Each structure stands twice: as C-alpha cells, then as structure tokens.
Amino acid sequence: xxxxxxxHLANGFMLGTAQYPSPAILSDxxxxxxxxxxxxxxxxxxxxDRAGQDFxxxxxxxxxxxxxxxxxxxxxxxxxxxxxxxxxxxxxxxxKLEVIGExxxxxxxxxxxxxxxxxxxxxxxxxxxYTTEDLVVAGKLVDAGCEVLMPWGAPIGSxxxxxxxxxxxxxxxxxxxxxxVVDAGIGLPSHAVQAMELGYDAVLLNTAVAKAGDPAQMAxxxxxxxxxxxxxxxxxxxxxxxxxAPSTPLLGKAFLS
Amino acid sequence: MFDxxxxxxxxxxxxxxxxxxxxxxxxxxxxxxxxxGPHGCSWWAGxxxxxxxxxxxxxxxxxxxxxxxxxxxxxxxKTVHHCGSLVISPTRDHADLRRFxxxxxxxxxxxxxxxxxxxxxxxxxxxxxxxxxxxxxxAPRAALTNLRQSLVEAGxxxxxxxxxxxxxxxxxxxxxxRGFAAKxxxxxxxxxxxEMLILSCPDxxxxxxxxxxxxxxxxxxxxxxxxIFMLGATMIEGLGSHHITARSVLEMLSAAYALNPxxxxxxxLETGVDNRPAFANNQPRIRRSGNLIQANGLYRHGxxxxxxxxxxxxxxxFDSTTPEVMDETAT
Numbered sequence: 001x002x003x004x005x006x007x008h009l010a011n012g013f014m015l016g017t018a019q020y021p022s023p024a025i026l027s028d029x030x031x032x033x034x035x036x037x038x039x040x041x042x043x044x045x046x047x048x049d050r051a052g053q054d055f056x057x058x059x060x061x062x063x064x065x066x067x068x069x070x071x072x073x074x075x076x077x078x079x080x081x082x083x084x085x086x087x088x089x090x091x092x093x094x095x096k097l098e099v100i101g102e103x104x105x106x107x108x109x110x111x112x113x114x115x116x117x118x119x120x121x122x123x124x125x126x127x128x129x130y131t132t133e134d135l136v137v138a139g140k141l142v143d144a145g146c147e148v149l150m151p152w153g154a155p156i157g158s159x160x161x162x163x164x165x166x167x168x169x170x171x172x173x174x175x176x177x178x179x180x181v182v183d184a185g186i187g188l189p190s191h192a193v194q195a196m197e198l199g200y201d202a203v204l205l206n207t208a209v210a211k212a213g214d215p216a217q218m219a220x221x222x223x224x225x226x227x228x229x230x231x232x233x234x235x236x237x238x239x240x241x242x243x244x245a246p247s248t249p250l251l252g253k254a255f256l257s
Numbered sequence: 258m259f260d261x262x263x264x265x266x267x268x269x270x271x272x273x274x275x276x277x278x279x280x281x282x283x284x285x286x287x288x289x290x291x292x293x294g295p296h297g298c299s300w301w302a303g304x305x306x307x308x309x310x311x312x313x314x315x316x317x318x319x320x321x322x323x324x325x326x327x328x329x330x331x332x333x334x335k336t337v338h339h340c341g342s343l344v345i346s347p348t349r350d351h352a353d354l355r356r357f358x359x360x361x362x363x364x365x366x367x368x369x370x371x372x373x374x375x376x377x378x379x380x381x382x383x384x385x386x387x388x389x390x391x392x393x394x395x396a397p398r399a400a401l402t403n404l405r406q407s408l409v410e411a412g413x414x415x416x417x418x419x420x421x422x423x424x425x426x427x428x429x430x431x432x433x434x435r436g437f438a439a440k441x442x443x444x445x446x447x448x449x450x451x452e453m454l455i456l457s458c459p460d461x462x463x464x465x466x467x468x469x470x471x472x473x474x475x476x477x478x479x480x481x482x483x484x485i486f487m488l489g490a491t492m493i494e495g496l497g498s499h500h501i502t503a504r505s506v507l508e509m510l511s512a513a514y515a516l517n518p519x520x521x522x523x524x525x526l527e528t529g530v531d532n533r534p535a536f537a538n539n540q541p542r543i544r545r546s547g548n549l550i551q552a553n554g555l556y557r558h559g560x561x562x563x564x565x566x567x568x569x570x571x572x573x574x575f576d577s578t579t580p581e582v583m584d585e586t587a588t
Contacts, residue, residue, distance in 0.1 A: 022537065023447075023539075054446075054495070055447060213359065
C-alpha cells in the first residue's frame with residue numbers, strides 16, 4: 001500500500017464522524033470497523049473558542065489517525081482559515097480539503113481547490129484534496145503540492161457508488177505512484193470492494209455507516225469489503241473476456257466440431 | 258417527611274421537585290437565575306412529546322420512557338395538545354421518508370388527501386407522509402410556568418441564588434439538576450448546541466408539529482397557537498455562542514418556506530440558542546455519591562424524558578432502588 005505523506009496505514013478504511021445517533025454509537029462503529037483514519041468536520045461542529053472540544057476529545061480517544069476536513073467551505077479563504085484552525089486543534093498537518101462549488105450536488109470547485117491546495121501546501125500542510133475524476137485537475141493538484149488525490153465516486157451523501165468507472169480507472173493508470181482514495185458517494189460495501197479492486201488505496205465514507213439502521217454492523221461490513229477488494233487487487237484478478245473459457249479441461253473432446 | 262434540596266430550576270429540576278413533593282418530601286429549590294426564562298435551555302425547547310418519531314435516531318429507552326411524558330404533563334400542567342405529529346418530505350426526498358418509516362413505529366402512512374384533512378394549509382403541497390396519532394405537544398414556557406406555580410402552591414421554597422451541590426449534600430439529600438452547568442463535576446457531559454426561531458405568521462394555521470425531512474436540513478415546526486410557530490432545531494456538537502448563525506437562519510427559513518411559501522411573510526419574533534447537556538449515549542443518567550444525586554443528560558429530550566427521569570430520582574431517594582438510567586459507580 002502506498003504511503004500517505006510517509007504514513008503507512010493499517011488498512012484502506014477512512015471513516016467520517018458526523019451524523020451518528022450518538023457518540024457512543026460512533027465509537028462502537030469505529031471499534032468494529034477497525035478504520036485507520038477518522039475524518040472530522042470543523043466548520044459545523046466548532047463555533048468559537050474551541051467550542052467543540054468535548055466532541056473532539058471523543059474523536060481523539062478513538063485512537064486512529066485524524067484527518068480534519070474543511071467541509072462546508074465555499075471559498076478559498078474559508079477553507080484556508082479552517083485548515084489553520086484544524087492544525088492548531090488536532091496538531092496534525094493533514095487536511096482534507098473541500099471547497100464546495102455547487103450547492104445542490106456539493107460538487108467541488110476545482111479552481112478554488114487548486115488555489116487553496118497551493119496555499120496550504122506552501123504553508124507546510126499535507127493536503128488530501130476532495131476532487132472530481134478530472135485528470136487535468138488532478139495533475140494541477142499534484143503540481144500544487146498534493147501527494148494524495150481523493151476523487152469522488154458520486155456526490156456526497158448520495159450513496160450512488162462509482163459513477164464513472166472509466167474515469168476512476170484512468171486516474172489510477174495516470175497516477176501510479178500517488179495514493180488514491182475514493183471519497184464520497186459510497187453507499188454499499190460492494191461500492192467499496194469495487195474501488196479497492198481498481199487498485200485504489202483507500203475509501204472514505206460517512207453517511208453509509210452513520211445513517212444505517214445499525215451503524216456498527218455496517219461499519220464491520222465495510223471493513224470486510226475493503227479487505228476483500230484489497231486482497232483481490234493484490235491477487236491480480238483475471239481479465240474479463242468475450243467468450244466462455246471452461247474451467248474443465250477440454251482435452252480429449254472434439255472441441256473443434 | 259424529610260427535606261430535599263434541588264439545585265437547578267429548569268425542566269429537570271422542576272419535574273424532580275414535583276415528583277418529590279408528590280411522594281411527601283419537603284423541597285427547597287435553588288436556581289441562580291430564578292424563575293424559568295431565556296437563561297435555561299428548556300425555555301427554547303420544541304415541546305414535542307413524540308417518542309415514536311424520536312425513534313428515528315434515538316435508542317429504545319428513549320422511545321419507551323418518553324411514553325410517560327404526555328400524561329404526566331397533562332396531569333401536572335394541563336398544557337398538552339393530543340394532536341399527533343406529521344412527518345413529510347418533498348417528493349425528491351421520499352427515500353428519507355421511507356427510511357424514517359423503517360426506523361419508527363405507531364404511525365399511519367398518509368397520502369395527499371389525508372394530509373389535506375389533517376393540515377389544510379399543507380393541502381396540495383405534499384403527496385406522502387407519516388402520521389403518528391398518539392403523539393402530543395405542549396408549549397414549554399406555559400408548561401414550566403404552570404409547573405413552577407403548582408410547586409409554589411404545594412409549599413416548595415424557591416431560592417434565587419447559586420448553590421454548590423457538594424456543600425448542600427453535607428447537610429442532606431441534594432439533587433443536582435443544573436444541566437450543562439454541572440460540567441464541573443460531570444466531566445463526561447458535553448454540550449450540543451441548538452438554534453431555533455420563533456415566528457409569527459397569522460396566514461398559516463397548523464394543528465400539530467410537522468417534521469420536514471431533508472437529507473441536509475431536517476426541521477420541525479411546532480404551532481404555539483395564535484399564529485405563533487417555533488422552528489427548530491440545529492444539532493451542533495460543542496458549546497455555542499449566545500447568537501444564532503446566519504447559515505442556520507437561512508437553512509431553517511428556507512425549509513419553512515418549502516413547507517409553505519406564506520412563511521416568507523412571517524415576522525421573526527425571537528431567535529434562540531442553547532446548549533443541551535448530553536452524555537456519550539445521548540441518554541439521561543442518574544449518579545449518586547452519598548447524599549448527592551445528579552440527574553442530567555436530557556439532551557434534546559428535556560420535556561420528553563424529564564418526567565421519567567424525575568420518577569426515577571424519586572425512586573432512588575424513597576425506594577433505594579437502582580433505576581435503569583442510574584450508573585452503578587459513584588463519581
């Protein structure tokens with residue numbers, strides 16, 4: 001598995017911390033998921049004067065890597081300010097950079113994203129940009145200093161899975177050395193398997209677990225899926241073909257009849 | 258007969274005092290701010306007595322214990338409206354309505370015609386909904402005021418001053434109902450900020466609380482009568498400032514406008530912000546250390562769960578039992 005800014009993660013499961021019925025259920029879900037990274041949103045859960053510190057303490061007690069994010073930021077300035085706040089509070093250089101460009105789909109503003117990524121990278125941050133599967137944008141993000149790319153599978157919270165398999169596969173092929181994470185749009189464990197089978201290094205999800213009837217059980221299901229997809233990719237899967245290829249030997253049969 | 262000191266005069270403290278009086282105790286209640294008012298978070302509550310709807314995100318004890326609330330409040334304050342609750346969503350969010358239905362019980366699925374009958378001012382605007390006929394609501398400020406008045410009449414001494422639970426506990430049984438102010442001794446208590454609006458909109462009449470589902474901005478609106486509505490409520494982890502944010506106002510008003518565009522003409526009478534005290538499982542807890550009993554963590558379920566919590570506090574004191582929401586270890 002590729003390293004994320006020099007950090008080797010135990011697995012490719014990044015799990016969000018928003019929208020759970022209670023912190024106790026959140027904590028339970030993390031335990032059963034074995035997720036190696038917790039994302040935490042600062043914008044909506046902060047207010048002022050470190051107001052969310054009790055909740056943040058709960059997140060820090062999960063004992064996993066923390067990836068603060070700039071969820072809900074619509075401008076470069078907001079995102080940069082939030083990133084600075086996150087670095088101070090969590091003592092990490094990691095920042096999941098979100099600059100939202102469109103309210104209905106929560107699609108990233110890729111122009112603001114590259115600008116904010118450059119500013120933050122120059123300032124010593126290790127940026128995890130939430131982007132689309134656009135290869136040109138991805139290239140500009142890498143130029144801006146990003147050593148991780150996080151293309152969406154589908155719009156945030158939509159649960160639609162991987163909407164553009166071709167695009168995600170092309171991204172893997174174009175950036176063989178960059179850790180790639182499918183971020184957003186994952187609704188079912190099967191979507192996570194698919195992403196890992198494509199050779200992605202991790203998946204990042206939140207709603208699919210938090211809003212499930214039994215979040216902890218769903219978290220465990222995702223953990224199994226991520227392991228399955230990762231193992232399958234490492235095992236060099238067969239390629240699809242157009243004709244049948246019987247697994248029983250045809251030797252001795254008149255197969256050319 | 259023996260004496261009990263209750264500290265904190267919000268929904269928890271008043272309900273505890275009522276239950277203790279009813280079981281024969283002599284009660285003195287301390288509150289640093291006096292009578293219920295904008296300083297306490299129950300002043301800003303929605304007042305929905307909706308245990309089944311809460312089942313969408315709350316765990317089983319909340320649903321079960323919440324069923325005591327409507328009868329209790331009606332018996333003690335005569336402020337309860339037994340009109341049920343209605344849950345609706347715009348057509349594009351019907352998936353959220355189906356999900357809500359899977360997580361809850363005791364409802365009827367209703368269509369456009371039934372919605373129009375229940376709430377004429379929503380006629381033609383929503384095609385599907387869930388109607389919870391056994392649920393109820395009340396006006397929190399009237400309920401708190403009536404409850405306090407009944408306690409005055411029953412002989413409770415009200416003292417307007419700050420009081421230290423530990424000090425009082427050296428002299429006798431003391432119940433700490435200070436909500437988030439008890440954070441100094443209940444270190445695992447956290448604040449969940451809520452924001453709400455009070456609108457005046459005489460053009461619209463609603464009979465019962467309406468929950469409008471939305472994947473990002475779910476809101477509820479509770480009619481207070483005379484064209485007054487309470488609109489709530491955000492759920493934000495962490496202590497808030499005393500002021501509502503522009504974003505929250507925008508979101509809540511947009512949702513109200515989606516419910517009925519006539520809300521665009523409403524006047525905003527009040528905005529409110531409070532910090533609801535919650536434990537990690539978002540359920541109330543009772544803890545005891547000698548004479549000191551702490552009852553806290555009502556979260557967003559103040560009016561819904563305070564009667565059950567108060568009943569259990571009385572059981573701890575009078576029956577020496579260990580009720581289900583009581584933690585074994587003293588803090």
